[in-house]
Amino acid sequence: MSVAEDIKDLLVEVDNDFTPRLSVKLDFDVYCRKIAEKAVLFTVYEAGKISGLVAVYCNDSAVDSAFVTMVAVRKSARSTGLGSALLRSSFAYAAKAGFKTMRLEIYKTNPGLRSFYGRLGFTVASESDVSVFMELDLFSHQSSRLGTS
Numbered sequence: 722m723s724v725a726e727d728i729k730d731l732l733v734e735v736d737n738d739f740t741p742r743l744s745v746k747l748d749f750d751v752y753c754r755k756i757a758e759k760a761v762l763f764t765v766y767e768a769g770k771i772s773g774l775v776a777v778y779c780n781d782s783a784v785d786s787a788f789v790t791m792v793a794v795r796k797s798a799r800s801t802g803l804g805s806a807l808l809r810s811s812f813a814y815a816a817k818a819g820f821k822t823m824r825l826e827i828y829k830t831n832p833g834l835r836s837f838y839g840r841l842g843f844t845v846a847s848e849s850d851v852s853v854f855m856e857l858d859l860f861s862h863q864s865s866r867l868g869t870s
């Protein structure tokens with residue numbers, strides 16, 4: 722299977738765990754091909770399948786911010802720290818690539834995610850009627866991990 726097909730296999734399984742469902746707003750074939758080509762992928766494979774994925778757009782050098790487009794962990798692999806670990810790897814990568822912040826969008830229909838990302842250092846940057854936009858200062862995050870701030 723191609724990487725895009727591996728991603729689709731994961732997203733089909735977790736589709737119902739997103740509110741609204743991912744398939745309501747995304748064409749899986751188009752989206753999976755797009756992130757396989759254009760995003761930086763942080764993945765863990767188990768038995769030939771992706772069990773956890775973080776996909777980040779780090780391709781706009783005109784802005785200082787990298788954008789997390791997808792975070793998904795297969796049900797069987799949840800609550801083991803995998804999602805957090807993949808996100809931390811992506812922070813280290815983006816900081817090294819010269820980005821100053823990481824951004825992501827969560828739907829207000831899933832308020833629990835605010836504290837999940839809050840524990841990783843994200844704060845609320847802005848809100849719309851339906852979404853909360855969160856941001857992580859990569860410099861502070863890396864400094865605090867290194868004990869230099």
Ligand SMILES: CC(C)(COP(=O)(O)OP(=O)(O)OC[C@H]1O[C@@H](n2cnc3c(N)ncnc32)[C@H](O)[C@@H]1OP(=O)(O)O)[C@@H](O)C(=O)NCCC(=O)NCCS
Pocket residue numbers: 735738739792793794795798799800801802803804805806826827831832833834837
């Ligand atoms: C969110 C997700 C990636 C977390 O992956 P994970 O590997 O389980 O994450 P970790 O093990 O690092 O952390 C798990 C903890 O995060 C918190 N958490 C995760 N998702 C949460 C949610 N939707 N609401 C509240 N708390 C949540 C909980 O404290 C959880 O601990 P618990 O399982 O013991 O209650 C995973 O649950 C998932 O794929 N969910 C469906 C897709 C999704 O919502 N993606 C994010 C879209 S922005």
